[in-house]
Amino acid sequence: MIPSLFTLGNLFFGFLAIIWTMNGNYQVASGLIILSVLMDSMDGKVARKLSVSTDFGRELDSLCDVVSFGVAPAILTYKVLLEGHMGFWGVLLAAAFALCGAVRLARFNVLNITTHFVGVPITFAGGLMALLVLFYQSLPWIVYPIALALLAFLMVSSFKVPKLGK
Amino acid sequence: MIPSLFTLGNLFFGFLAIIWTMNGNYQVASGLIILSVLMDSMDGKVARKLSVSTDFGRELDSLCDVVSFGVAPAILTYKVLLEGHMGFWGVLLAAAFALCGAVRLARFNVLNITTHFVGVPITFAGGLMALLVLFYQSLPWIVYPIALALLAFLMVSSFKVPKLGK
Numbered sequence: 409m410i411p412s413l414f415t416l417g418n419l420f421f422g423f424l425a426i427i428w429t430m431n432g433n434y435q436v437a438s439g440l441i442i443l444s445v446l447m448d449s450m451d452g453k454v455a456r457k458l459s460v461s462t463d464f465g466r467e468l469d470s471l472c473d474v475v476s477f478g479v480a481p482a483i484l485t486y487k488v489l490l491e492g493h494m495g496f497w498g499v500l501l502a503a504a505f506a507l508c509g510a511v512r513l514a515r516f517n518v519l520n521i522t523t524h525f526v527g528v529p530i531t532f533a534g535g536l537m538a539l540l541v542l543f544y545q546s547l548p549w550i551v552y553p554i555a556l557a558l559l560a561f562l563m564v565s566s567f568k569v570p571k572l573g574k
Numbered sequence: 575m576i577p578s579l580f581t582l583g584n585l586f587f588g589f590l591a592i593i594w595t596m597n598g599n600y601q602v603a604s605g606l607i608i609l610s611v612l613m614d615s616m617d618g619k620v621a622r623k624l625s626v627s628t629d630f631g632r633e634l635d636s637l638c639d640v641v642s643f644g645v646a647p648a649i650l651t652y653k654v655l656l657e658g659h660m661g662f663w664g665v666l667l668a669a670a671f672a673l674c675g676a677v678r679l680a681r682f683n684v685l686n687i688t689t690h691f692v693g694v695p696i697t698f699a700g701g702l703m704a705l706l707v708l709f710y711q712s713l714p715w716i717v718y719p720i721a722l723a724l725l726a727f728l729m730v731s732s733f734k735v736p737k738l739g740k
Contacts, residue, residue: 416676419672419676420669423648423669423672424665424669426592426649427649427668430653462684463683464680467636467679468677470637471637471640471676471679471680472676474641475644475645475672475676478641479589479592483596486593499590502589502593503586503590506585506589507582507585507586510634510638510641511582511634513633513637514633515630517629517633518628518633
C-alpha cells in the first residue's frame, strides 16, 4: 500500500509534467519529471524495507514509468526543441523514444532478471532528457534529437547495465 | 511480432493525440484516441488468430493502454473543458482518471481473470471520453467532469463486467 503511493506519486508528477509542458512552463515540467525519478527510487526502497514487493506493485510501477519517463520527457523535448526545428520528424522521433521505452519495460518485466539491467533503464533515459531540457537555453538544439535517438536505441539494446545503489 | 505492431500503433496514436491536444486540434486528438481503440481491439484478435499471445504482448498492451486510454483522454478533457471551468481542480480530476486507469490495469494483470472484467475496462472509459469530447460544442461542460469522475470510479470498482465480442 505505502510503496504504491510513491508509485502513484511518480505517475501524478509525470502527468503534471505533461500539463505544465502544454502551458509552456518547461523548466517546471523538467523539475516534475525529476521529482518522479525520486518517487520511483523511493517506492522500490520502501517496498524492500517493508518486505512488501508484490506483483501488483511491480505492474503498477511499469505503468507509471512509461508515462513519467517515456511519454512526458518525449512530449517535453518535442515541444521545447524539436517542434520548431524538425516539425513532424520531431513528432516521429519523440514517439519512437516513448515506444522504445514501452518495449524496454515490457521486455524487462518478462525477463524478470534481478541482477542487472538489459538495456538502459527508462528511468535513467527519461530523467536524463528532463535534466538536459533544464539547460535548453545554453545547449545547441542538435544535442536533443541526438540524445533522444541514442537513449531510445540504448533502451531496446541488449547491453548489460549493472544495477547501482539498491 | 505482428500483434505487437498493432499494440505499438495504439501507443503511437495515443502519443499523437497528446501532441494534437497541445496544438489545439481537439477533434483530431479525439479521433486519434478512437483509432487507438481500433488498434487495441485488433492486436488481441490477431494474437488469438495466430495463437501467438505472449507475456511480452500482454505487458506491452497494458503499457500502451495506460497512455492512450488513461493519460491521453484525461489530458484532452482537461485542456478542452476542465482548464477553463475548474482550474487546478480540473488537473486533479484528470490526474485521478489516469491514476485509476493505471491501478485498474495493474490489478487486472495480477488477477489474470479471462472470463469477465472486474471494473470497467480502461479502453472503454478512455474511448468513451474521447467520443464525448468530439461533441464538446453541443453538450454542457458539466457532463465532462461527471463522466470523468464516474468512469474513474467504475474502473477501480469491483463490478463484474461481461466480456463482449471476442
